[in-house]
Amino acid sequence: MTIKRPVAAIAAIGTELTLGQSSESNSEYLGRWLGQMGYPVRIVLKLPDDAGLVTEELRHIVHSADLILITGGLGATHDDITRDALAALLEKPLLPNSSLKARIGRMAPPGADYKSFIKQAYLPKGAGFLEATAGTAPGIVAEYNDKVIYALPGVPSEMKAMLEEVAQDLTGRFGRQPGIVVKGLKIIGVSEPVVAGQIDPVIKRYPQLTVNILAKLGEIKLTVMGEEGLEVVIDQAVGELADRLGGAAYGGDQDTISSVVGRLLVERRMKIAVAESLTAGLIASQIAETAGSSHYLIGGIVAYDNAAKESLLSVSHETIANKGAVSYEVASAMAEGVRSALRTDLGLSVTGIAGPGGGSPDKPVGLVFVGLAHQKGTEVKELALKGDRRSIQRKTAAAALNVLRLFLLKESAG
Numbered sequence: 001m002t003i004k005r006p007v008a009a010i011a012a013i014g015t016e017l018t019l020g021q022s023s024e025s026n027s028e029y030l031g032r033w034l035g036q037m038g039y040p041v042r043i044v045l046k047l048p049d050d051a052g053l054v055t056e057e058l059r060h061i062v063h064s065a066d067l068i069l070i071t072g073g074l075g076a077t078h079d080d081i082t083r084d085a086l087a088a089l090l091e092k093p094l095l096p097n098s099s100l101k102a103r104i105g106r107m108a109p110p111g112a113d114y115k116s117f118i119k120q121a122y123l124p125k126g127a128g129f130l131e132a133t134a135g136t137a138p139g140i141v142a143e144y145n146d147k148v149i150y151a152l153p154g155v156p157s158e159m160k161a162m163l164e165e166v167a168q169d170l171t172g173r174f175g176r177q178p179g180i181v182v183k184g185l186k187i188i189g190v191s192e193p194v195v196a197g198q199i200d201p202v203i204k205r206y207p208q209l210t211v212n213i214l215a216k217l218g219e220i221k222l223t224v225m226g227e228e229g230l231e232v233v234i235d236q237a238v239g240e241l242a243d244r245l246g247g248a249a250y251g252g253d254q255d256t257i258s259s260v261v262g263r264l265l266v267e268r269r270m271k272i273a274v275a276e277s278l279t280a281g282l283i284a285s286q287i288a289e290t291a292g293s294s295h296y297l298i299g300g301i302v303a304y305d306n307a308a309k310e311s312l313l314s315v316s317h318e319t320i321a322n323k324g325a326v327s328y329e330v331a332s333a334m335a336e337g338v339r340s341a342l343r344t345d346l347g348l349s350v351t352g353i354a355g356p357g358g359g360s361p362d363k364p365v366g367l368v369f370v371g372l373a374h375q376k377g378t379e380v381k382e383l384a385l386k387g388d389r390r391s392i393q394r395k396t397a398a399a400a401l402n403v404l405r406l407f408l409l410k411e412s413a414g
Contacts, residue, residue: 006174008034009043009065011057013072013082014154018048026071026152026159033163037170038177038228039067049073054085062147067170072154074137076117082151083122083140089149090142092125100129100138107136134161141169148173178228183238184253187220187245188402195220195245202240209237217391218398219257250405257401258290264408265296270345272404274300275313275338277325277351278368282397298342303334313337326351326363332378335371346407347373350400352383354392366392370400372407379407 010030016022024046031041043061047054054073061068073082087094100121108117120137123129130139130150135158140151150166152159187195192215199222203211210225222241226234242249251260265272274284274297284300287293301312306325309315315333323329331351339347352368359365366385371378381403385395 005177006039006066007042007064008039009045009061009068010034010041011045011047011054011061011068011070012154013047013049013054013070015048015050015079017046017072026154026156029156029160030069030071032182034069035180035182035225037167038179039170040180049079049081051081051085051088054081055088058085058089058149062144062149066147066174068147068149069166070149070151071159074120074139074151074153076112076120076136078116080119083119083124086127086140086142086149086151087124090124090127090144092127094122095125096121097123097129104136130162130165132158132162134158139166180225181228181231181234182223182225183234185222185224185238185241185245185249186251186253186255186257187222187248188218188250188257188398189406190220190245190248192220195222195248198244199241202237202244205240206233206237209234211237211241217387217394247406247409250402256290257398257405258286258293261287261401261405261408262290262293262296264405264412266292268408268411270408271296271298272346272348273298273338273342273344275334275347275349275371276300276302277304277309277334277349278354279350279393279397279400280304282393283348283350283400286397286401298344301338301341309334309337313341324363326353326367326369328369328380328382331369331371331380332373333371335373335380336378339373345374346404347371348400348404349373350396352385352392352396354389354396356389368392368396368399370396370403372403374407379403 010027012024012027017024027044034041042065045057047057070082073080104121105118108114123140124142127140127142130141132138135153135155137153139162142149152162192213208226212223214221224234224238276283281302287297303309303312306320310317313334314337315330319329319333331349334349335347349371353359353363353365355365368383368385370381383399385392
């Protein structure tokens with residue numbers, strides 16, 4: 001980035017966040033929003049409902065950021081402490097705002113503790129407020145030295161409703177900043193170290209861009225970032241990255257492996273059925289996430305127990321007894337069985353050991369077989385996956401959909 005930009009920090013307040021009892025999406029949303037506005041985020045914090053600690057941490061981050069966005073802790077309950085922490089940081093008393101007090105007072109629900117409820121009308125002396133168009137708690141705008149702090153509600157819809165006002169205030173303070181353009185490239189079927197080695201020559205050719213690698217269960221996402229005005233260069237870099245990665249690059253920002261597989265099935269006019277053991281319906285569920293999947297997903301069979309494999313998928317008892325439920329042969333028979341049972345063009349199957357128990361030296365936890373039956377025959381892929389039970393299941397689903405994708409690409413190529 002060549003322009004000297006104001007940089008931002010984000011602080012999400014709530015003990016439930018720091019204890020992992022609740023997920024938190026506000027900072028992720030604000031990070032994207034700030035990037036689009038042209039303000040890179042330097043720091044993201046999660047802090048408990050402790051006014052003293054919040055004040056202390058705010059004192060630290062104001063040295064590293066030009067603007068700070070706080071979410072959460074502006075409500076009417078005892079643990080809503082952001083207002084007090086901000087007042088302590090500014091060394092200003094909390095005073096009632098007459099217009100806010102009149103409006104918020106009228107909104108107090110029957111039976112509410114009025115004294116607690118009306119504290120939402122109090123602001124640090126000299127601070128401004130942001131209109132609460134989607135809730136009761138207003139936001140707060142305060143200056144600290146030469147920095148600006150915005151305190152926003154923690155309820156996502158209430159927070160988002162205030163961002164237009166925040167944007168106007170930021171533009172008034174800092175002028176219009178060139179936005180940060182971000183484009184993504186999604187990859188499947190290769191490891192993060194392999195991707196890093198393959199893309200390194202491309203990254204070196206584009207020093208004006210930033211390329212990040214994010215690995216998650218079964219997939220990798222590259223994000224290519226540059227200043228507004230570099231869109232053509234960004235597109236060119238993404239194209240070169242896709243060329244370097246070949247068939248492992250399956251789509252862009254809006255694509256999922258499910259949506260890509262769906263398009264290929266529609267193009268090939270093929271219908272599919274799924275037989276699942278260790279994933280217990282996860283693959284069929286992911287295929288069905290894409291609108292229009294009823295045109296190609298006929299159904300699925302969860303055959304977790306061996307008896308279900310035999311009765312529902314026509315897997316022979318002898319095959320299971322001789323080879324084991326987790327085997328090349330059973331995966332093949334499951335794929336053929338579901339294709340036959342539901343009369344589809346393709347049958348996709350998975351069987352494996354998700355753990356934490358059930359493994360052996362010959363068949364360890366993470367051993368998975370993916371079967372794909374089609375008109376010309378049946379192919380099976382063996383996988384050795386790492387992780388806990390949930391991650392192995394999700395990696396299996398991603399890998400199975402990728403087996404299907406690669407087959408459809410090969411078919412499309414003739």
